[in-house]
Amino acid sequence: MLMAVRKPLFTPWGVEGEIDYDRIIKEFGLEIISDELLSKLSKLAKGLHPLLERKVFFTHRDLPWLLSKIASGEKFFLYTGRGPSEKTHLGHLIPWIVTKWFQEKFKAPLIFQFTDDEKFLFKQDLSLDKVKSLALDNALDVIALGFDEKLTFFLFDTMHADLLYPQALRIAKKVTFNTVKAVFGLNQSSNIGQIFFTSMQAVPAFLPSVILGKNIPCLIPMGLDQDPHFRIARDVLPRLGFYKPACMHSRMLKGLTGSAKMSASKSPNDVLFLDDSLQVAERKIKNAFTGGRETAAVQRSKGGRPEICSIFNYFQYFFASDEELSIIESECRKGLRLCGDCKKQLIEKVLKFLEQHQKAKERAREKLERFFFSSECLRKVLS
Numbered sequence: 236m237l238m239a240v241r242k243p244l245f246t247p248w249g250v251e252g253e254i255d256y257d258r259i260i261k262e263f264g265l266e267i268i269s270d271e272l273l274s275k276l277s278k279l280a281k282g283l284h285p286l287l288e289r290k291v292f293f294t295h296r297d298l299p300w301l302l303s304k305i306a307s308g309e310k311f312f313l314y315t316g317r318g319p320s321e322k323t324h325l326g327h328l329i330p331w332i333v334t335k336w337f338q339e340k341f342k343a344p345l346i347f348q349f350t351d352d353e354k355f356l357f358k359q360d361l362s363l364d365k366v367k368s369l370a371l372d373n374a375l376d377v378i379a380l381g382f383d384e385k386l387t388f389f390l391f392d393t394m395h396a397d398l399l400y401p402q403a404l405r406i407a408k409k410v411t412f413n414t415v416k417a418v419f420g421l422n423q424s425s426n427i428g429q430i431f432f433t434s435m436q437a438v439p440a441f442l443p444s445v446i447l448g449k450n451i452p453c454l455i456p457m458g459l460d461q462d463p464h465f466r467i468a469r470d471v472l473p474r475l476g477f478y479k480p481a482c483m484h485s486r487m488l489k490g491l492t493g494s495a496k497m498s499a500s501k502s503p504n505d506v507l508f509l510d511d512s513l514q515v516a517e518r519k520i521k522n523a524f525t526g527g528r529e530t531a532a533v534q535r536s537k538g539g540r541p542e543i544c545s546i547f548n549y550f551q552y553f554f555a556s557d558e559e560l561s562i563i564e565s566e567c568r569k570g571l572r573l574c575g576d577c578k579k580q581l582i583e584k585v586l587k588f589l590e591q592h593q594k595a596k597e598r599a600r601e602k603l604e605r606f607f608f609s610s611e612c613l614r615k616v617l618s
């Protein structure tokens with residue numbers, strides 16, 4: 236008898252087991268970012284970010300359409316976000332770094348949404364006060380990355396409910412419970428706030444069009460796990476007379492314990508928090524899962540396996556130039572370097588980055604309110 240094989244979970248609220256990217260591309264109906272598309276983007280932007288060159292951002296929806304709008308001189312805006320359930324970790328930075336690159340290259344405004352409502356609804360142990368304070372803390376990390384304060388607009392779902400809720404209702408009216416069950420795996424026992432939530436995440440993708448009274452193209456850089464929200468949004472928005480947002484997805488950064496997606500809900504040791512003290516970060520990296528062999532002797536003769544190594548993953552996504560990366564990879568495969576060598580090299584880079592980030596976060600406090608959403612300022616930069 237054939238047994239039903241349960242597919243590993245891959246939704247915004249849970250990633251289980253290894254990630255089968257090919258299966259997800261097919262199931263979600265995504266397009267691969269081709270070399271041809273990258274070279275079009277490179278022409279417009281006069282260069283590419285390493286996260287694009289290295290195909291960490293690897294799939295999209297309607298990116299050619301968005302690029303043609305840019306090429307014809309039309310204004311567009313960026314949209315991305317954070318669900319404040321914890322302190323910010325290294326994985327969150329991947330979409331934000333690329334978003335910042337787009338902002339710098341095209342002087343595009345960015346709507347950044349903090350879904351404190353989402354995390355209150357989905358995390359049993361979090362109070363409303365806690366998610367609101369985490370949202371403000373996470374916002375400081377975003378500012379510390381260096382987004383342009385004149386072009387960046389923070390929306391906090393509970394604080395800006397008056398602006399968001401009427402638009403979320405328009406989405407909610409067009410999404411059935413069946414759709415939400417099928418797309419997110421929600422069920423009869425899900426609380427009713429969870430069922431409604433996706434309509435809140437759809438709003439920033441068309442809010443500027445509502446405010447300006449005309450359609451404005453939108454590009455959403457995100458980690459792949461967020462795509463289900465925008466499958467729904469893209470289905471509904473044309474029915475309300477708006478453009479579908481274009482989307483770009485990154486692969487997930489591995490966790491330090493070897494999990495396929497760095498995530499604080501697995502274990503604090505899986506995650507490098509941007510607030511970790513230098514000692515804690517060093518300890519976590521020293522204990523990280525690697526692609527090393529049972530003994531140093533075996534590793535010297537057989538070589539290591541960068542493809543499964545979390546340390547190599549951090550070099551690939553953040554902490555190595557092209558030249559460094561190719562040296563690390565070839566020395567590892569040939570057994571010329573051991574995991575201790577890589578860990579030492581990574582610790583140096585990470586500690587330097589954390590030190591700089593933590594200082595910048597301190598300075599961000601005084602700027603916070605300047606980043607709060609303002610319809611008037613958005614209208615100015617988009618008209």
Ligand code: TYM
Pocket residue numbers: 247314315316317318319326327328329330348349350353436455456457458459460461485486487488489496497498
């Ligand atoms: P959140 O807070 O779970 O994650 C914020 C962003 O970080 C990405 N991400 C990762 N990317 C690579 N590797 C990882 N290990 C990793 N972990 C998280 C997520 O995909 C996300 O892009 N509901 C959203 C907040 C949100 C949002 C948006 C995100 C609101 N509007 C628009 C993207 C676009 C959330 O809880 O994300």
